[in-house]
Amino acid sequence: MTEQNGATATSAAVNGGGSISSIIPGWFSEISPMWPGEAHSLKVEKILFQGKSDYQDVMVFQSATYGKVLVLDGVIQLTERDECAYQEMITHLPLCSISNPKKVLVIGGGDGGVLREVARHSSVEHIDICEIDKMVVDVSKEYFPDVAIGYEDPRVTLHIGDGVAFLKAAQVGSYDAVIVDSSDPIGPAQELFEKPFFESVAKALRPGGVMCTQAESIWLHMDIIEGIVANCHQIFKGSVNYAWTTVPTYPSGVIGFMLCSTEGPEVDFKNPINQIDAKGNKNSSRVPLKFYNREIHAAAFCLPSFAKKLIESKTEN
């Protein structure tokens, strides 16, 4: 672990071809073939950590206006200022759509934010998390205590390993919900967007169990989304829906979620039946809900016409 002056470290990282993809001096810029021709930049006050794990480049910096920022392979994963939107929505969209979820599996999500949100549900008895990269867990615990607080819940069991293998080995029909909090489908998360993985998820879920997976941006990745929707329709015989939310520091300012249920008791994702019970959850007082509510849950499934048309065409196939 290294601590360096922001401006100097930033220039060094750029010039040395390190973990920052490109930069205005003193700024972090996110440039990727996943969103060609555009870049979002944050002003860097100080680089707090730079490391290279077995899987990816890991960086944490203190930004001028978005709090601390976690970056993997040059792509922003979370900022303290807007992480609430992503963590709350990817968790409560599935968990508020079924009654009394008891056993939950998180794939990826090494920062612990999804765990923090799952823990708000008092019905939950056991939470497995399978994260491939231990460095992400360690870095989050050190630099993002209000996110990694999720690990403090006694219901959580951490498995460091490959999510694909973990799911293959999971007991059939054992989970009420599987949440896939992955990075983009370029890099270590690629397999998490492919059909064999979705088949494993469906097998691990109980009848009428639910999956929620990060599913890119309707403004940038309709081709990827169409593929995910088509795959999910083949594999999940219950409900298959696409939802989305705002996250300012993600490319195009939005991120989507694929929500699916297995054959069994019907799941109506658009009309949540399960409230978050804040009582009895000691973490809630330290990090209260900021974003999620019943109205925003239902609204997340309303799509602009251009996206609705393409997604529904895959539904009919």
Add this chain to the structure above:
Amino acid sequence: MTEQNGATATSAAVNGGGSISSIIPGWFSEISPMWPGEAHSLKVEKILFQGKSDYQDVMVFQSATYGKVLVLDGVIQLTERDECAYQEMITHLPLCSISNPKKVLVIGGGDGGVLREVARHSSVEHIDICEIDKMVVDVSKEYFPDVAIGYEDPRVTLHIGDGVAFLKAAQVGSYDAVIVDSSDPIGPAQELFEKPFFESVAKALRPGGVMCTQAESIWLHMDIIEGIVANCHQIFKGSVNYAWTTVPTYPSGVIGFMLCSTEGPEVDFKNPINQIDAKGNKNSSRVPLKFYNREIHAAAFCLPSFAKKLIESKTEN
């Protein structure tokens, strides 16, 4: 009007302190005290126009992946790729909330995009537009034909002048709807966010008439929004609501709208009663609706908890 090679012009503009505020070499970066510590950048293929009107710097460039881009005083106003979201929502949120709008006033909106959307409503008989900066109109007609197409509608009357003065002189109770398509409250649009202006709007509207005004980002400008909401509650004695939508090239990826109605027939903005009648509108076939639909209309009024709490606290005052 000037045409220059993109990279050269960009560097020149930066080094000379021209209309581009800052830049990654060959890119346009949007840096402003309105969103400190962050910047969105677009790759520039060619600068098509740079001029200085009596009111502001005006620039048009061809971007690598967002089509042509209109920039005023260094701030992106529209891109060909995502302008549909803003233009359709700022127009149809108010016009689909009342039955048979006939007389509509647009303040600002010199690019013509709001006119294009108003023109989709076959009930509309007359559209006034008051834009302060003729250069914006001329530039849009030259570089953004699918946006400026709004001016081709025979129901449109263009007034070049100050919107504040225009509204003061307007006949009392004469408009069904006033749409305020302004830039940010720094620069020529500042007065359009102040109480005397809202008073003029309310006077110009018929009983139960509606206003929709651009109202910044819930992620960046809650202080400004709280002020607008409080002012509107004092002035508009019908409904007062805040809505928002995604626009990738606006700071934080979202933009909000303040929707208000005057005392009179009740307006329920959240439940649109008026459909867009595509028939009989010759422009619709050239530039079809891409974003707006009934579901996204209703969803636009669902706010994240952090914003809902602050906006509702102003509602109760």
